[in-house]
Amino acid sequence: MTMDNSLNLTNVPREVRLLLELLKDEKNKIVNEQNQLLWNDIDWALVLEYAMHHRIYPLLHSKIKAYSEELVPAYVRNYLHQRYRKNTFQMLHLSAEMESVNRLFSNHNIRTLFLKGPILAQELYGDISLRTCSDLDFIIPIECLEDAEKLLIGLGYEKDDYFKTVLNDWMWRHHHVTFIHPIKKIKLEVHWRLNPGPGLEPSFEELWEQRTKSTLTSSPVYLLGKEDLFLFLVSHGARHGWSRLRWLVDIQQLMKQNIDWVELIKRLKKYHYDHIGGQAILLSSHLLSTPIKKAMTSLVKHNQSKKLAQEAIFYLERMVNLHTEPVPEDVSQYHKRHLFSLMSVQQKLFFIISFLFPYPDDLEVLPLPKHLHFLYFPLRPFLWAWRKTRKHVSIGGFNK
Numbered sequence: 194m195t196m197d198n199s200l201n202l203t204n205v206p207r208e209v210r211l212l213l214e215l216l217k218d219e220k221n222k223i224v225n226e227q228n229q230l231l232w233n234d235i236d237w238a239l240v241l242e243y244a245m246h247h248r249i250y251p252l253l254h255s256k257i258k259a260y261s262e263e264l265v266p267a268y269v270r271n272y273l274h275q276r277y278r279k280n281t282f283q284m285l286h287l288s289a290e291m292e293s294v295n296r297l298f299s300n301h302n303i304r305t306l307f308l309k310g311p312i313l314a315q316e317l318y319g320d321i322s323l324r325t326c327s328d329l330d331f332i333i334p335i336e337c338l339e340d341a342e343k344l345l346i347g348l349g350y351e352k353d354d355y356f357k358t359v360l361n362d363w364m365w366r367h368h369h370v371t372f373i374h375p376i377k378k379i380k381l382e383v384h385w386r387l388n389p390g391p392g393l394e395p396s397f398e399e400l401w402e403q404r405t406k407s408t409l410t411s412s413p414v415y416l417l418g419k420e421d422l423f424l425f426l427v428s429h430g431a432r433h434g435w436s437r438l439r440w441l442v443d444i445q446q447l448m449k450q451n452i453d454w455v456e457l458i459k460r461l462k463k464y465h466y467d468h469i470g471g472q473a474i475l476l477s478s479h480l481l482s483t484p485i486k487k488a489m490t491s492l493v494k495h496n497q498s499k500k501l502a503q504e505a506i507f508y509l510e511r512m513v514n515l516h517t518e519p520v521p522e523d524v525s526q527y528h529k530r531h532l533f534s535l536m537s538v539q540q541k542l543f544f545i546i547s548f549l550f551p552y553p554d555d556l557e558v559l560p561l562p563k564h565l566h567f568l569y570f571p572l573r574p575f576l577w578a579w580r581k582t583r584k585h586v587s588i589g590g591f592n593k
Contacts, residue, residue: 200479200503204510208240215256216249216442217482237269246512247438248325250276255323281322284311288321290379291329292410297344298333299413304401307331307416308384308425315409316416317446325439328380330369334397335385338370342383345372350381387425388432391543393464395421420457423447427473428466431501431535433515434528435476436508444473445483454488461492465537471498472535476505504531 202210211231244250254273257265288311298305307313308331314324333341342352350372368386373379387394403418417425426447430440461467471492477483478493479502485493492498513524520528536544 200475200499200506202506202509205506206239206243206510207234208236208243209509211235211240212243212247212249212253212438213480215253215260216438216445232264237266241269241272243512244273245276246514249438249442251280251323251325252318252442277322280325284314284321284324284326286377287311287326287329287379288409290377292412292414294329294331294345294348294381295410295414296412297348298341301340301344303333303337303341303344304397305331305333305415306397306400306404307407307414308387312407312409312414312416313443315407316405316422317443317450321409324443328382330382330384332384332387332397332400338383338385342370342372345381345383348374349376350374353380388428391547392540394428395424395460395464419447419450419452420460423452423457423470424460424464424466427469431469431472431505432532434508434513434531435473435505436513436515438509441473441476441480444477445481448474448477448483448486448489454486458488458491465540467492468495468497468501468537469535471495472501472505475499475502501535504534507531 214231241250244253250273254270254277257270257273262270291307291310291312295305295307307329310326310329311321314321314326318324346352351374353371353373354367354369368389369382369384372381372383374381385397387400400417400421401415403421404415405418405422407414407416416422423444426440426443430444433440435441458467458470461470471494474483474485474489474493475498478485507527511524513528514520515524515528533541533544
């Protein structure tokens with residue numbers, strides 16, 4: 194379907210624009226080769242740096258095979274081939290661990306849905322070597338977390354996240370806990386929610402009911418159904434500003450599959466993610482030339498979706514690492530504003546109300562016995578003001 198999905202890419206580096214062109218379907222190959230503006234004066238070292246940053250180097254390796262050696266230097270091909278081989282071994286390593294953990298959990302009646310990792314690469318690309326992955330993410334029922342922790346520690350994993358909590362706020366403020374195997378060098382993220390709260394999302398029972406069986410392994414391994422997978426991937430990508438092109442290419446691949454768009458749109462609206470779905474579709478359409486089907490139009494016709502899509506271009510204009518400290522102040526401030534703009538009216542309301550719920554920091558300011566923790570609710574505004582005052586004094590140099 195043809196519509197005006199134009200976005201302003203003026204400040205996006207030429208090397209990133211070339212990557213976007215290379216990531217498009219094969220039918221664009223001849224057009225890309227004939228468009229000399231794409232190839233002239235390209236800094237190939239920078240192209241490789243962006244490819245690594247955006248985690249798209251395995252797919253890029255497969256794409257450049259279609260282009261002449263005059264266009265893509267030999268050292269670029271060789272580097273991508275080496276990284277491709279290394280990633281393939283990593284994905285095989287993770288596949289074996291995924292099957293092992295899944296079998297262990299299944300034997301102890303812990304239902305498991307894998308969210309990302311080799312199982313996602315197989316589902317979206319039909320080949321685990323075409324997508325990168327550094328860890329295994331899966332979701333289980335929240336009541337099984339304690340049993341899962343014991344099982345993983347028995348396998349040699351060490352718990353990495355020990356967040357502070359008050360009045361069980363971890364259940365909705367956080368959404369996963371991390372385990373690391375010191376010998377295998379594998380990281381697991383065990384989810385009980387798809388996304389951090391507050392906010393509505395499908396229950397585990399709903400996700401399990403719509404699950405899909407993977408074709409990657411001989412033993413039964415499950416992942417999210419296509420509609421739930423779309424909801425999860427767009428909410429995850431949006432929350433990170435689509436700062437890795439890998440997440441957007443995932444959407445490109447998923448949009449090509451047989452999705453029940455009527456059911457998906459109903460689900461997106463139910464959980465207030467329809468504007469996020471529209472943002473993802475617009476970005477994929479404009480940046481990667483992914484066709485917009487008629488069934489998707491209700492998601493992209495609103496101005497908010499286009500506004501959010503344009504806001505996400507900020508993350509393509511620079512290399513943004515949101516999980517690498519320190520995040521530059523201008524990026525940090527922009528991201529905070531963007532995250533708020535991503536919220537629906539109801540989500541913003543939940544978010545604002547959540548500030549009234551006690552934080553673990555309140556315990557440090559005024560330690561109270563556990564049976565008196567309910568007092569943190571009426572005291573919350575005063576404790577917040579006290580912390581802000583002390584922070585201001587410290588910054589001012591009076592409390593070194």
